[in-house]
Amino acid sequence: MESIFIQLPASLYTSIYERYREETGATIAACLSRLLDVGTSEDLSSDQSSQYPRPGMGTKTGKVWEIADRILKEKGSVNREAVIKACMEEEINVNTASTQYSHWRKAQPSVS
The missing domain is CATH 1.10.10 (Arc Repressor Mutant, subunit A)
Incomplete structure (x- = not known):
């Protein structure tokens, strides 16, 4: 599988890492993959699972x-x-x- 690199603001990545720790990379990849299943930004904002993201492990x-x-x-x-x-x-x-x-x-x- 080929990879590309994307840039995230440091504060955003820090917040994501605080929640998902060692699963941060996989979580980001899963979220990006979900973009393929969403037809419009309206669909994305109405997605129930995005309203309640999984809390970080160990919390x-x-x-x-x-x-x-x-x-x-x-x-x-x-x-x-x-x-x-x-x-x-x-x-x-x-x-x-x-x-x-x-x-x-x-x-x-x-x-x-």
């Missing part, structure tokens, strides 16, 4: 998403109560768990 908010992913993978379905219970067992604030579960849910196009 409390990211841990909620990891827990929701794990429960979905293990059980084939997931609900708010199960995620919040698992989060509380890991000493994650109930309000953080509830908010992040909501964001996780909205970012999952295949989960209803």
